Amino acid sequence: MEKSVQPVFLAFCILMTLLASGCSPASSPVVPASPQTATPPPAEPPQSNVPTEQLITEKRYTIPEAEKLAGFSVMQPAYLPAGVSLDFATFDESPSPAVVLHFKLVHEQYGDMGAFFQIRQQSEAEAPPDTTSCGEMKEGCGVLQINNMPVVYILNTGGTEGLSWYGSGFSYWLLRTAGEPNKIYKDELVKVVESMN
Numbered sequence: 151m152e153k154s155v156q157p158v159f160l161a162f163c164i165l166m167t168l169l170a171s172g173c174s175p176a177s178s179p180v181v182p183a184s185p186q187t188a189t190p191p192p193a194e195p196p197q198s199n200v201p202t203e204q205l206i207t208e209k210r211y212t213i214p215e216a217e218k219l220a221g222f223s224v225m226q227p228a229y230l231p232a233g234v235s236l237d238f239a240t241f242d243e244s245p246s247p248a249v250v251l252h253f254k255l256v257h258e259q260y261g262d263m264g265a266f267f268q269i270r271q272q273s274e275a276e277a278p279p280d281t282t283s284c285g286e287m288k289e290g291c292g293v294l295q296i297n298n299m300p301v302v303y304i305l306n307t308g309g310t311e312g313l314s315w316y317g318s319g320f321s322y323w324l325l326r327t328a329g330e331p332n333k334i335y336k337d338e339l340v341k342v343v344e345s346m347n
Contacts, residue, residue: 229345248272267326277316
């Protein structure tokens, strides 16, 4: 008992001396952080090229409303993979009138997976290069023949897939951005394109 009182009494005496001299002990010792325990500064939010107004709301239309704004008939697929349905359409005025059809997927196992793919139809006087060839892109790209026209298929490294083609004064881009993990939907997407004649 006597041994445990001495350190407490000594600490009390030091504290009283410091207080009497006008010094006060630090509330907690300052210890430099080691690289392992240092807290990194908060990360900056990812920057987006999409204008803020577009991030907040995207005007959704029915196909007839979008056609009226665009001034042309929108080509729709007659075939959709199981669980896929049209969600809504959007309209872009520039660089030339374009309508984007947004399709969602309700999967039998995973439930509502939200946006699955979109098809963009844009008025073009002539075929853009990316709708007829792979250009310099070698990996993940191939040119298919669908309905007697070239269709460029791209499998991106992130797992998304795209098809682009041109016909009757319009360029088309189909972009799949979601779906089952690690699944390639090329065959299903080709059927979607085949049904748009």
